[in-house]
Amino acid sequence: MITTPRWAAVQPWFSTLARLALGAVWIVAGTSKIADLAESVRAVRAYRLLPESLVPLVGAGLPFVEIALGLLLVAGAGTRVGAAVSILVMAVFIAGIASAWARGLRIECGCFGGGGDLAAAVEPAYATELARDVGLLALGTVLAWWPRSRWSVDGLLFGPTEDL
Amino acid sequence: MSKRGRRGAQGPGPERAREVARQKLAEQRAAQRRRTAAIVAAVVAAVLLVSAGVGIAIYNTQTKSPAHTAIPKGATAAGIVVGKPDAKVTVDVYLDFLCPVCKQFEDATGPTLARYVAAGTVKIDYHPVAFLDRLSAGTRYSTRAAAAAGCAADAGVFPKYLQLLYAHQPREGSPGLTAAELVALGRQAGATSSSFADCVEQKRYQDWVAGVTDLASKAGVNATPTVLVNGTRLPAPTTAAVTAAVEAAAKK
Structure with a gap:
């Protein structure tokens, strides 16, 4: 771990930024789906990875988990755990998109709403979607490694120097 | 030490x-x-x-079981069937009334299909899905138009109504036709009773549309138009491809 004095001063601000950015992405992703849960369910089904019995649970549950995760990160409550869950979920997304690409499916990821359907003339944007999710996964990793940040509930509860 | x-x-x-x-x-x-x-x-x-x-x-709580969903006359939970029930060839058409390529398909291939239907060779199972609800400024035009098409099936004027909906297709991203405009098009198609207007205004078949959309998704359809001839999906539903597939299926 880097422990130069300069890094020690910068790190909490750096982590604050990472926390707010990742949290905001989760909130936007979740809220863009909750208006049409049936659409979100279709988007999950379009990947053809899960058994039909699980498709509605993931499709309807995921948007709300995303919003909760986003709110926890923005508040800085349970930052390290929230970041760890973010990494896990993002890894699953990356695997799902990569598998859709590898199998030659023509779908849209449904990351920010949409039912996985693609208009006839539109090409899938798998590379962009993957690059974005890898970037977000990196952000989550930074945050899991250095969860201490400014303006956080964790800081208020456990003291500003505790790495929980 | x-x-x-x-x-x-x-x-x-x-x-x-x-x-x-x-x-x-x-x-x-x-x-x-x-x-x-x-x-x-x-x-x-x-x-x-x-x-x-x-x-x-x-x-x-949002999802109604198909058993409690009202289904238009002559329709199934999956779509509206046009043509003789014992026609040798079944053509499935998955369409969204807001989808521009669906209109192109109907304009280009609709007349050919109509001739096959008139000859008794083909029956068409239209699946009016609501994939593009998010593209009508919050008015859910895909659902509203498909539900109105269900009302037109009730009134026995579905094929004509389908053409009129495409002829007046709104742009993606616009609020789409109003309920009054949907009723007026029905009147133009021949649905003049007040029950048609009630049906459209009350969105009587919106749960049916949700069911049709869900069944389409379960059948692996996630783009419109998707066209199947006797269960086989056409990679590109051009008039030539549809004609070839129908002729081949009719000879079997």
């Missing part, structure tokens, strides 16, 4: 005792930290699980 080591060997001196106490305190702190971390993890997990539960509960 260090001074401290020698003393340690001699027995507990004041420094050694301080060292032990310090270690004990550090251990206690570490244990406390682990406990706190475990509690934080449990709380976060609980929050996320409850959130998922809320979403699933909301979805379940």
Whole structure:
């Protein structure tokens, strides 16, 4: 771990930024789906990875988990755990998109709403979607490694120097 | 040997005792930290699980079972069938009334299909899905238009109504036709009764449309138009491809 004095001063601000950015992405992703849960369910089904019995649970549950995760990160409550869950979920997304690409499916990821359907003339944007999710996964990793940040509930509860 | 080591060997001196106490305190702190971390993890997990539960509960209240859904006359839970029931060839058409390529398909290939239907060779199973609800400025035009098409099926004017809906297709991103405009098009198609107007205005078949959309998704359809001839999907539904597939299926 880097422990130069300069890094020690910068790190909490750096982590604050990472926390707010990742949290905001989760909130936007979740809220863009909750208006049409049936659409979100279709988007999950379009990947053809899960058994039909699980498709509605993931499709309807995921948007709300995303919003909760986003709110926890923005508040800085349970930052390290929230970041760890973010990494896990993002890894699953990356695997799902990569598998859709590898199998030659023509779908849209449904990351920010949409039912996985693609208009006839539109090409899938798998590379962009993957690059974005890898970037977000990196952000989550930074945050899991250095969860201490400014303006956080964790800081208020456990003291500003505790790495929980 | 260090001074401290020698003393340690001699027995507990004041420094050694301080060292032990310090270690004990550090251990206690570490244990406390682990406990706190475990509690934080449990709380976060609980929050996320409850959130998922809320979403699933909301979805379940929104989803009506097909048994309780009103179905238009001459339709099934999956779509509206046009043509003789014993026609040799079945053509499935998955369409969204807001989708421009669906209109192109209907304009280009609709007349050919209509001739096959008139000859008794083909029956068409139209599946009016609502994939593009998010593209009508919040008015859910795909659902409204498809539900109105169900009302037209009730009134026995579905094929004509389909053409009129495409002839007046709104642009993606616009609010789409109003209920009054949907009723007026029905009147133009020949549905002049007040029950048609009521049906459109009350969106009587919107749950049916949700069911049609869900069944399409379960059938692996996630783009419109999707066209199947006797169960085989056409990679590109051009008039030539449809004609070839229908002719081949009719000869079997």
